[in-house]
Amino acid sequence: MSRHFNIADLYEMVADKVPTRDALVCGDQRATYIQLERRANQLAHYLAARGVGAGDHVGLYLFNCNEYLEGMLACFKLRAVPINVNYRYVREELEYIFNNADMVACIYHREFAPHIAEVIEASPLLKTLVYVDDDSGADPNTIGSQAYESALANQSEARDFPERADEDLFILYTGGTTGMPKGVMWPHKSVFFAAMGGGGWYHPDGAITEPEQIASRVGDFSIVGMALAPLMHGACWWYACIQLLAGNTVVLNPAHSLVGEEVWDIAEKEKVNSVTIVGDAMAIPLLESLDANPGRWDLSPIFNIGSGGAVFSESKQDAFKAYFPNAFITNSFGSSESGSMGLDGGGKRGQGLGNVQRSDFMSVLVEEGGQWRHARPGETGVFSRSGYIPVGYYNDPEKTAKTFIDVDGQTWLLLGDEARLEEDDSITVYGRGSNCINSGGEKIYPEEVEQALKSHPAVFDCLVVATPDERLGSKVTAVVAARSGAALNLASLQAVAREHIAGYKVPRELHLVSEVPRAPSGKPLYPRALELALSGEHRAS
Structure with missing residues (x-):
C-alpha cells in the first residue's frame, strides 16, 4: 500500500520510528506515540462500525485533552474529516456549524450535552455522539450518547484501514464574513506543506519530497513544545500536528483559561523548550506573572517563544527577550486560509x-x-x-x-x-483591510455583533468598531443611538448580546450618540464611528 502526504500516513511512520517517546501531555493525561496510535485505531474502528467513512464529517466539541488528537487521527485514518467546534459558541452559532458542516458524528465533553440537545433537531445527519467524561454532571443520555472509553473498549488496535490520498480533506472552521463560521477546505498535502512546514520545521534539510522521508526528519531527542491556545483554533491544532509529525512532544494547557503562573508551573515541570502563544493577549499575563514572581521558576530549557494569529507587539517581544536572552523570539504571519506566510523579518x-x-x-x-x-x-x-x-x-x-x-x-x-x-x-x-476585529486572536465581525445589539429594545441604531486594548490588541466597542426616552447602559447591552453571540464578541465599551454615522445611502461610516469612540466624549458606563 502506497504512502501519501496524508497526516494519518505520516503520523503512523513517525509512531513506528519512536513508539515509546512521549507524544502528548495534557494535565494528568500522558501518551506515548504507540499509545496514541493504538487508541486512535480503536476509535477509528468504533466510528467505522457506526458507518463513518471517507468524506464524512465528525465534530470535535472539546476542551484541550488527549481525546481531541485521538479523534483527529481516528478520522484521518478513515479518510473522514474532523470538524473543530468552538466551545464558546452559543445556540445560534452551534446550530449553524452543526448544520453547515453536515456532521454525522460528534465527540464532545460531557458538559456540552445540553448545548447539543438544543441544536440536534436541526442536524438531521448527526447519528453518532460520543462523550468524554468530566465532572459537570450533565446527562449525556438525553441525546443518546456513548461514553468515550466504552466506545474504545474491545475495539481492534490494528492498523487495517484503506489506502488514503493527498487530496483527503482537513477542514478548519473559522470566522466568516457574516460572523458565522466558515469551513476552510485544505487537502492534506497542501496543509502539510503550507501550515506544517512539510516535515522540515526542525531539520536542516527542510521539507521532505517523498512521504517515506518523514521518519528521517525525527531527531534523536524530543523537543518539548507547549501550545497555549485551545486546540479548537488552527494556531494550536496545526502546531500540535507539527510537533507530532516531527516526533516531538506536545504539551497542552489543560485549563479553560490562561493563568500565567499555571503555565510557567507546567513549563518548568515538563522542561518545555518552546512556547507558542497568540499575540499580546497571551503575552501580557505571561509577562505579568514573570514580573510578579522573580526567580520562581527554572525556565532555562526554553529556547523559543513564538507567536502567530494575532498582533505580537514589539514591546512584548522585547520584554520576553529580557527574560529569555538566549532564546529566539518569532512572530509569524498566517491565517486559517493561508497557513504560514513566514516570519516577521524585523527589518522595519x-x-x-x-x-x-x-x-x-x-x-x-x-x-x-x-x-x-x-x-x-x-x-x-x-x-x-x-x-x-x-x-x-x-x-x-x-x-x-x-x-x-x-x-x-x-x-x-x-x-x-x-x-x-x-x-x-x-x-x-x-x-x-476590512472591518474585521481581531481581539486576542479571535475574529469578530461587526455586522454580526450589530445584529445582536439591535435585538435590545432600547437600541435604535448602532455600529461596532475596534478600539485599542493593551492585552487583547483590540476590543469590541459599540457606538449606539438609543431610542427616544429609553435608558441604556453597558451591562444591559451586554446581557442581551450574550443571548445571541459568544462572550468574546460582546462589546466591552459603549458610546451613546444622538445619531449613528451613516452615508445618505444608509451605508455605515465606520471611520467616523471610530472617531466618536476614540474621542471618549460619549462613553457610557
Missing part, C-alpha cells in the same frame, strides 16, 4: 505589523479596472498566497469565488490583509 520595526519576503507563492495583488495584477514596488494591495492553498470554503461557493482568483493563469488566495510591496521586494503587512 514600527511600520505595520511586520515584514516578510516576497516569493513565488506570496505576493501583493492590486485590483485595477476589475482585474487583478501583481503590485509594483511601492504599491499597496492585498496580501495573497498561491501554491499550496485550500480548495475553497465548505458549502459556500459564493465566498470561494470571491476569495480564490486567477492571475496570469495561476490561482491566488486573497487573504484580506492590506500590504505593501517594498523596493527591496519584501512585503510590509498592515492588517485586515
